[in-house]
Amino acid sequence: MSDKDLDATARDILVSNDRGGYTIPTKGLYPFQWNWDSAFAAWGFSTFDADRAWTELETLFSAQWDSGMVPHIVFHKEDDGYFPGPEVWGTGTSPATSGISQPPVAAILARLIHDRVGGTDRLRALYPKLLAWHRWWRECRTVHGVACITHPWESGRDNCPDWDPGMANVDGSDVGAYQRRDTGHVDAAMRPGKDDYDRYLAMVQFGRACGWDQATIRDDGPFLMGDPAISFILIRANRDLAAMAATLGEDGSEPALWADEMEAALPWLWNADLQAYAARDARTGRFASNISSGAALALLAGVENAAMEAKLAEMWDRVTYGIPSNDPAAAGFEPRRYWRGPTWPVVNALIAVGLADAGRHEDEARLRRETAALIRQGGFFEYFDPLDGTACGGDRFTWTAAIWLAWAN
Numbered sequence: 424m425s426d427k428d429l430d431a432t433a434r435d436i437l438v439s440n441d442r443g444g445y446t447i448p449t450k451g452l453y454p455f456q457w458n459w460d461s462a463f464a465a466w467g468f469s470t471f472d473a474d475r476a477w478t479e480l481e482t483l484f485s486a487q488w489d490s491g492m493v494p495h496i497v498f499h500k501e502d503d504g505y506f507p508g509p510e511v512w513g514t515g516t517s518p519a520t521s522g523i524s525q526p527p528v529a530a531i532l533a534r535l536i537h538d539r540v541g542g543t544d545r546l547r548a549l550y551p552k553l554l555a556w557h558r559w560w561r562e563c564r565t566v567h568g569v570a571c572i573t574h575p576w577e578s579g580r581d582n583c584p585d586w587d588p589g590m591a592n593v594d595g596s597d598v599g600a601y602q603r604r605d606t607g608h609v610d611a612a613m614r615p616g617k618d619d620y621d622r623y624l625a626m627v628q629f630g631r632a633c634g635w636d637q638a639t640i641r642d643d644g645p646f647l648m649g650d651p652a653i654s655f656i657l658i659r660a661n662r663d664l665a666a667m668a669a670t671l672g673e674d675g676s677e678p679a680l681w682a683d684e685m686e687a688a689l690p691w692l693w694n695a696d697l698q699a700y701a702a703r704d705a706r707t708g709r710f711a712s713n714i715s716s717g718a719a720l721a722l723l724a725g726v727e728n729a730a731m732e733a734k735l736a737e738m739w740d741r742v743t744y745g746i747p748s749n750d751p752a753a754a755g756f757e758p759r760r761y762w763r764g765p766t767w768p769v770v771n772a773l774i775a776v777g778l779a780d781a782g783r784h785e786d787e788a789r790l791r792r793e794t795a796a797l798i799r800q801g802g803f804f805e806y807f808d809p810l811d812g813t814a815c816g817g818d819r820f821t822w823t824a825a826i827w828l829a830w831a832n
């Protein structure tokens with residue numbers, strides 16, 4: 424297929440995954456609106472339909488909680504193809520949502536969309552909502568000065584070995600019977616295992632039992648881990664908010680301060696053994712024992728570190744395609760199991776934004792070339808084997824189509 428045909432297919436994927444103001448990640452496997460997927464969808468739409476791009480973000484923020492949290496899933500319409508659905512989360516919100524959040528990439532992408540297509544009035548309306556969400560991250564998810572997650576799903580990198588230390592302390596033995604849906608849509612060998620799901624559910628049940636009280640979840644919940652990826656994303660997103668404030672004539676000193684404070688706290692995530700930033704259990708202090716693509720997102724935040732750069736370069740050279748979600752040299756590397764090894768086009772796109780800003784054009788071009796090759800060979804799949812390029816997970820995936828249009832082509 425020529426690149427022109429791929430462009431047309433990518434647009435068709437976005438349009439056909441549109442459910443009216445929001446886009447589902449892919450038909451069947453993920454039938455609702457997901458938080459960071461939508462921000463990428465908006466970026467993709469901005470290449471051919473500016474109005475629809477802003478609408479995507481507006482629909483996402485229409486589900487924002489009074490606390491400022493933007494939930495990780497918005498269940499606009501019923502669909503029994505996904506588990507756990509709204510009745511399991513039991514948040515009681517309207518529209519029904521999950522009770523946790525997801526990586527706050529919306530401000531980063533809103534700024535890129537504004538740069539591309541304008542829409543200052545739409546950005547102006549969104550700005551206070553973005554600010555409220557970032558304040559929520561600061562008040563409800565910042566411990567030891569860095570961004571923490573209360574559930575692996577909150578990281579967007581579900582079964583990454585980053586979360587193994589925290590998962591080891593979660594008791595999933597008492598969650599009762601349940602029926603997964605994901606393994607009916609895609610190969611079970613590419614998905615998180617049953618032990619993972621038992622624990623994921625135990626965390627949901629804890630949240631539900633405390634009425635989704637976010638302070639209780641943070642302070643007494645079964646899982647709390649410092650996430651380098653979200654910390655880097657938030658640093659960048661707060662600086663983007665400050666830049667937007669300047670454009671809009673608002674006072675951006677608050678998000679600028681939040682970014683500086685989080686950057687100053689990053690040493691807490693520095694794993695001297697790995698010579699890299701790494702996930703760390705906020706309760707026990709235990710570090711994850713692997714380098715992941717979470718560390719590479721330092722580039723998005725403009726956080727430079729020569730020792731880690733050398734490690735990341737070695738990790739990249741161990742694969743053929745893109746930045747792997749887990750280091751192939753690590754014991755738990757699985758090239759096709761979701762976030763335990765595969766490369767994810769969306770993560771590559773975020774890293775590339777940072778590389779371009781840092782003037783590292785050769786590296787940016789390499790990452791783009793490798794990501795584009797995966798899509799040209801395999802199509803618009805969810806993620807890929809970084810060693811041989813095998814396409815994995817869901818097909819006709821919104822965020823892969825979106826980053827093709829906005830970045831990779």
Ligand code: 9WN
Pocket residue numbers: 448453457458459460495576578579580581605
């Ligand atoms: C849980 C939708 C989402 C992505 C996540 C990805 C996966 C869900 C799942 O799919 O997570 O949120 O059921 O596996 O890990 O990053 O947003 O594409």
